[in-house]
Amino acid sequence: MRIVICGAGIAGLTLANQLAANHDVTIVEKAPGPRPHGYMIDFFGPGYDVAEKMDLLPALRKTGYQVSEAAYVDENGRRRAGLPFDVFAKAVDGKLVSIMRPDLETVLRERLSVDLRFGTTVSHINNASDNVTVTLSDGTAIVADPLVGADGIHSTVRTLTFGNDDYLRYLGFHTAAYVFDNPAVHVQVGDRFCLTDTVGKQFGFYALRDGRVAAFAVHRTEDPTLPKDPSAAVRSVYADLGWVVPQALEACPDAKNVYYDQVAQTVMPEWSRGRVVLIGDACHAVSLLAGQGASLGMAGAFILAVQLDKTPLPEALTSYEKLWRPVVEEKQQVARNGARRFLPASENHLRIRRAAMRLARVPGFSRYLAGTIAGKTTAVINQL
Secondary structure (H helix, E strand, O other): OEEEEOOOHHHHHHHHHHOOOOOOOEEEEEEOOOOOOOOOEEEOOOHHHHHOOOOOHHHHHOOOOOOOEEEEEEEEOOOOEEEEHHHHHHHHOOOOOEEEHHHHHHHHHHHOOHHHEEEEOOOEEEEOOOOOEEEEOOOOOOEOOOEEEOOOOOOHHHHHHOOOOOOOOEEEEEEEEEEEEOHHHHHHHOOOOEEEEOOEEEEEEEOOOOOEEEEEEEEEEEOOOOOHHHHHHHHOOOOOOOOOHHHHHOOOOOOOHHHHEEEEEOOOOEEEOOEEOOHHHHOOOOOOOOHHHHHHHHHHHHHHHHHHHHHHHHHHHHHHHHHHHHHHHHHHHHHOOOOOHHHOOHHHHHHHHHHHHOOOOOOOOOOOOOOOHHOOOOHHHHHH
């Protein structure tokens, strides 16, 4: 088959790697090159199973980080609560890697042997019964068997195929991430994931091996509208936080080097129409509250690849959605349920989170806590 994939993120790269041996695959990506922006992710769940099947774990572990704990600190940097990473790792049977999202994409891209076109996206789709003609932003056209939209939560392929209906469920948060240089902050963070123990807004930090610091921020807001200047918005919203946040805000780069978006989920009644199908955040974003977007993106792409390899096209798209939709819908529900835990809205919720962290080493409670964070386990990848 001739397959066009729009989006060279984690889901798109995974799908291309799985299909390259038996199909003619082209990836188009609107970014001019590999995206350097992103944040640290704790990679576990079904995507970990996929990485194991793809023999990616050695590279992921080499690129990943050893994190001692998620530590919540007050305005003076004093530890108020924490969750040791070894406790969470044991609760997921050791299947956990902490890795920067761009590094995961690099590992996938380095194995790629398909036509990858940066600076190009889909501008028009003719979704016929026997093929799909994909017109690209450079004026060229490709006649494909399926077109796969792997172009994220603000998917162009989704809009062109399903219309402008609002498929995003806004969860009441904005988030930002960037990387900056500050040796003093790097030392204070050490091998921990440090977060401010605050209400309504929160800053988090990872120390990277190149001496830089990865910053992650999230705050509550009823307005989903994104600011015109993300960098200025970050400096303004978080200006009243203490500890090392002032140094991080001073080092905040210009808008083009800051990742900034609303926290939302993608909820759709169907994931395919004709010969166009969506994967990853384009059809089932769980949001950062679930912490498994990359994992679920890889797993969904793997399932679609298996179906395309063994089943005629219409049935393949139906089987993919039937297998995968129940899993991601459960993760989306877990994320919605965990919103208060993820970022407390009151001092009372903050105290409840601290108490839960203190119970983390109680036998049996760590698995319960992991379950509230990660949701149910699924064997769908290994069953395939």
